[in-house]
Amino acid sequence: GAVVSQHPSWVICKSGTSVKIECRSLDFQATTMFWYRQFPKQSLMLMATSNEGSKATYEQGVEKDKFLINHASLTLSTLTVTSAHPEDSSFYICSARDRGEAQPQHFGDGTRLSIL
Amino acid sequence: GQNIDQPTEMTATEGAIVQINCTYQTSGFNGLFWYQQHAGEAPTFLSYNVLDGLEEKGRFSSFLSRSKGYSYLLLKELQMKDSASYLCAVVDSNYQLIWGAGTKLIIKP
Numbered sequence: 001g002a003v004v005s006q007h008p009s010w011v012i013c014k015s016g017t018s019v020k021i022e023c024r025s026l027d028f029q030a031t032t033m034f035w036y037r038q039f040p041k042q043s044l045m046l047m048a049t050s051n052e053g054s055k056a057t058y059e060q061g062v063e064k065d066k067f068l069i070n071h072a073s074l075t076l077s078t079l080t081v082t083s084a085h086p087e088d089s090s091f092y093i094c095s096a097r098d099r100g101e102a103q104p105q106h107f108g109d110g111t112r113l114s115i116l
Numbered sequence: 117g118q119n120i121d122q123p124t125e126m127t128a129t130e131g132a133i134v135q136i137n138c139t140y141q142t143s144g145f146n147g148l149f150w151y152q153q154h155a156g157e158a159p160t161f162l163s164y165n166v167l168d169g170l171e172e173k174g175r176f177s178s179f180l181s182r183s184k185g186y187s188y189l190l191l192k193e194l195q196m197k198d199s200a201s202y203l204c205a206v207v208d209s210n211y212q213l214i215w216g217a218g219t220k221l222i223i224k225p
Binding site for chain 2: 002043044046091101102104105106107109110
């Protein structure tokens with residue numbers, strides 16, 4: 001149980017392109033989803049927390065106009081990197097948490113984004 | 117401030133036992149998670165402790181002492197595939213998950 005699907009796994013695109021990443025909880029309803037970014041050999045960095053039906057809460061330093069998050073249903077959250085540039089190249093990982101604030105987060109497989 | 121400390125890197129031998137420690141100072145406590153993350157992959161959930169004591173799950177065990185702000189992850193019968201980073205994360209009083217920087221475990225034959 002507790003499977004989270006993230007798509008796509010890899011994206012390579014030109015600078016200025018907008019990229020959409022999907023995160024789905026397959027066998028549970030995720031009232032809360034999280035978006036992380038991880039640079040090589042560095043720790044996970046929480047970008048934003050997304051609650052179904054409400055606006056995402058962004059961490060300090062994360063541009064909400066650049067990283068658009070939509071959590072339209074209990075099983076789907078999307079992250080759109082708008083007008084991506086090479087410095088946005090990173091490993092983006094979503095996680096989903098079942099009902100209950102002390103439940104574990106279950107992670108998708110991540111999306112490796114490379115902006116040329 | 118909130119702080120989670122774990123060793124940056126550890127080395128152990130295949131077949132042996134290793135203990136990865138985690139100490140925390142957080143505003144409140146609502147549980148502690150351990151995750152495993154292989155290089156280039158997303159983290160996977162290993163264990164959750166909210167009460168004091170030892171939780172055993174196969175070759176992996178996790179211990180918690182709330183009074184000491186301390187946890188450890190114990191890995192037995194180490195296998196080469198256990199080479200990974202191990203992340204300690206604490207749920208604070210606001211139910212925010214505070215992540216440690218992770219311990220890179222290197223297993224040698």
